[in-house]
Amino acid sequence: MPTKHLLKIEDLHHSFGEDEVLKGISLALNKGETKVIVGPSGTGKSTILNNIIRLVPPVSGKIYLEDVEITSTKKINQIRQQIGFVFQDFGLFNHLTAKGNVMIGLTKVKKMDKKEAEKIAMEELERVGIGGFADSYPSQLSGGQKQRVGIARALAMKPKLILFDEPTSSLDPELTGEVLTVMRNLAQEGMTMLIVTHEMGFARTVADELIFMEGGHIIEQGPPEKLFKNPEHKRTREFLFKLTDLYGEGEE
Amino acid sequence: MLDIFLDFYPLLFRGLGVTLLITLISCTSGTILGIFLSLGKIYGNKLVSRTVTAFIAIIRGTPLLVQLFIIYYGLPAYGIRFAPITAAVISFIINSGAYQAEYLRGSIQSVSSGQLKAALSLGMTKWMGIIHVVLPQALRRVIPAWTNEFIYMIKYSSLAYVIGAKELMTEGKLIASRNFQFFNVYMVVALIYLVVIIIFVHLFNKFEKKVAIPGFDFER
Numbered sequence: 054m055p056t057k058h059l060l061k062i063e064d065l066h067h068s069f070g071e072d073e074v075l076k077g078i079s080l081a082l083n084k085g086e087t088k089v090i091v092g093p094s095g096t097g098k099s100t101i102l103n104n105i106i107r108l109v110p111p112v113s114g115k116i117y118l119e120d121v122e123i124t125s126t127k128k129i130n131q132i133r134q135q136i137g138f139v140f141q142d143f144g145l146f147n148h149l150t151a152k153g154n155v156m157i158g159l160t161k162v163k164k165m166d167k168k169e170a171e172k173i174a175m176e177e178l179e180r181v182g183i184g185g186f187a188d189s190y191p192s193q194l195s196g197g198q199k200q201r202v203g204i205a206r207a208l209a210m211k212p213k214l215i216l217f218d219e220p221t222s223s224l225d226p227e228l229t230g231e232v233l234t235v236m237r238n239l240a241q242e243g244m245t246m247l248i249v250t251h252e253m254g255f256a257r258t259v260a261d262e263l264i265f266m267e268g269g270h271i272i273e274q275g276p277p278e279k280l281f282k283n284p285e286h287k288r289t290r291e292f293l294f295k296l297t298d299l300y301g302e303g304e305e
Numbered sequence: 306m307l308d309i310f311l312d313f314y315p316l317l318f319r320g321l322g323v324t325l326l327i328t329l330i331s332c333t334s335g336t337i338l339g340i341f342l343s344l345g346k347i348y349g350n351k352l353v354s355r356t357v358t359a360f361i362a363i364i365r366g367t368p369l370l371v372q373l374f375i376i377y378y379g380l381p382a383y384g385i386r387f388a389p390i391t392a393a394v395i396s397f398i399i400n401s402g403a404y405q406a407e408y409l410r411g412s413i414q415s416v417s418s419g420q421l422k423a424a425l426s427l428g429m430t431k432w433m434g435i436i437h438v439v440l441p442q443a444l445r446r447v448i449p450a451w452t453n454e455f456i457y458m459i460k461y462s463s464l465a466y467v468i469g470a471k472e473l474m475t476e477g478k479l480i481a482s483r484n485f486q487f488f489n490v491y492m493v494v495a496l497i498y499l500v501v502i503i504i505f506v507h508l509f510n511k512f513e514k515k516v517a518i519p520g521f522d523f524e525r
C-alpha cells in the first residue's frame with residue numbers, strides 16, 4: 054500500500070507479556086518534518102521508536118518507510134540503514150574513537166572503503182562541531198560531545214529520517230543546549246526527525262507538530278502553539294505546563 | 306646445580322621447547338574453541354546452548370589427568386591412537402577451551418546490551434554486531450584471565466610427562482633417573498619454569514598496556 058508520507062504508522066499495538074503498552078498508535082511524517090513526542094514515563098514512547106526499526110518487533114499494526122512496509126519486510130537491515138537512531142545513553146562503541154564510531158557503519162555495513170568513510174566521518178564530526186575530538190575515545194568525551202558523536206554516526210549513513218529517544222535526558226543541563234543546537238540546525242537543513250524529549254522550549258520552537266501520549270494512546274497531536282495555548286484536552290495542558298515548570302522553556 | 310644445567314641444557318631446552326609448543330598451541334586453540342563455545346552458549350538456540358553448557362560442565366567437573374588418560378589410553382580401544390604430544394595437546398585444548406569459554410561468557414555478558422542494539426540500529430546483522438562490536442570489547446576484557454590461563458597451562462603441561470610426552474618435566478625425570486641427583490635436577494627444572502613464567506608475565510603486561518583503551522577497564 055503506497056503512501057506519500059516518508060514514515061507512516063497505522064494502528065500500532067505492542068504488549069510486553071500481558072501488559073499492553075501501545076494501544077493503537079497512528080501517526081505520519083512528511084519529508085522535512087520534525088515531530089516531537091511527549092508524555093509521562095512508561096507511556097510507550099521508547100517502544101514506538103524501537104518498534105519502528107524493529108529493535109523490538111511490534112505485535113500488530115503497520116509501519117511504512119515510503120512504499121516499504123517495515124513491519125513485514127525481510128530486509129530490515131536495509132531499512133535500518135535508512136533510519137538513524139540516537140539513544141538516550143548514546144550507545145557509542147566503547148572500543149572505538151569518535152571517528153571510528155562514525156566510520157563503522159560505512160565500512161562494515163555499506164562496505165565503503167576506508168579513505169572515503171574517513172572523509173565522511175570527519176565531515177559529519179565537523180558538522181556537529183566536534184571535529185577536534187575525532188581521535189578521542191568515548192570515555193574521554195563529555196556527555197554532550199558523546200551525544201554529538203551519536204548524531205554524527207547516524208548522519209553519516211545519510212538516513213531518510215532520524216529517531217531520537219530522549220537525546221538530552223542523560224546530560225547535565227549545561228550540556229543539553231549544545232545537543233539541542235545541533236538538532237535545531239538539522240531541522241533547519243530539512244532533516245526529517247521524530248523526537249522523544251521533555252525539552253518544551255525546543256519542542257515549541259522546532260517541532261512542526263507535538264504529539265502528546267498517555268497510557269498507550271495519542272491523546273492529542275497538532276502544532277505546538279495550539280497544544281500549549283488551546284488544547285482540546287485538559288490533560289494535555291496540565292502535562293505540558295508541568296513539563297515546562299520542570300524543565301523550563303529551554304535556552305530560548 | 307649449575308653443572309647440571311651446563312651438562313644437560315640441550316636436553317632441558319629441547320624439553321622446554323616442547324613445553325612451550327604444547328602451551329602455545331593449547332592456549333590459542335583453546336581460545337578459538339572457547340570463543341565458539343561461549344557464543345554458542347549465549348547466542349545459540351536452545352539445543353546448542355544446552356549442549357555447550359553440558360560439555361563445559363563435564364570438562365570442568367572432571368580432572369584433567371582423567372581426560373588425558375581417556376584420550377591417550379582409552380581411545381585406542383576404539384581404534385583411535387595418538388602420539389603422546391598429540392594426545393596431550395588435544396586434552397589441553399579441550400580443557401582450556403572449556404575454561405576460557407566461561408571467562409569469555411562473563412566478559413561478553415558484561416558488554417552492555419545497548420552496544421549490540423546500537424550496532425543493529427546501523428543495519429548490522431546480529432552476527433556482524435557480535436564480531437565487530439561485542440567481541441572486540443569482550444576479548445580485551447578477558448586478557449587478564451587469558452594470561453592467567455597461559456601461565457597455568459605452562460605449569461599444567463607438565464602433566465604430559467605421565468604419558469611420556471617429551472616436555473621439560475619428562476626430560477628432567479629422565480636426567481634424574483640416570484644421575485640420581487633428584488633434588489638438584491628438579492630444582493633446575495623448577496627454576497627454568499620460574500624464569501619462563503616471569504618473562505611471560507612481563508610480556509603480557511606490556512601487551513595489556515598496548516591494547517588498552519582509555520577508560521576501558523579490564524575485568525578484575
Ligand SMILES: Nc1ncnc2c1ncn2[C@@H]1O[C@H](COP(=O)(O)OP(=O)(O)OP(=O)(O)O)[C@@H](O)[C@H]1O
Pocket residue numbers: 069074092093094095096097098099100101
Ligand atoms: N523489554 C521490556 N520488557 C517488559 N516491559 C517493558 C520492556 N520495555 C518496556 N517495558 C514497559 O513498557 C512500558 C512502556 O515503556 P517505554 O520505555 O516505551 O516508556 P517510555 O514512554 O519511553 O518511558 P520513559 O519516559 O520512562 O522513557 C513501561 O511500563 C515499561 O516498563
Ligand SMILES: [Mg+2]
Pocket residue numbers: 098099100218219
Ligand atoms: Mg523511554
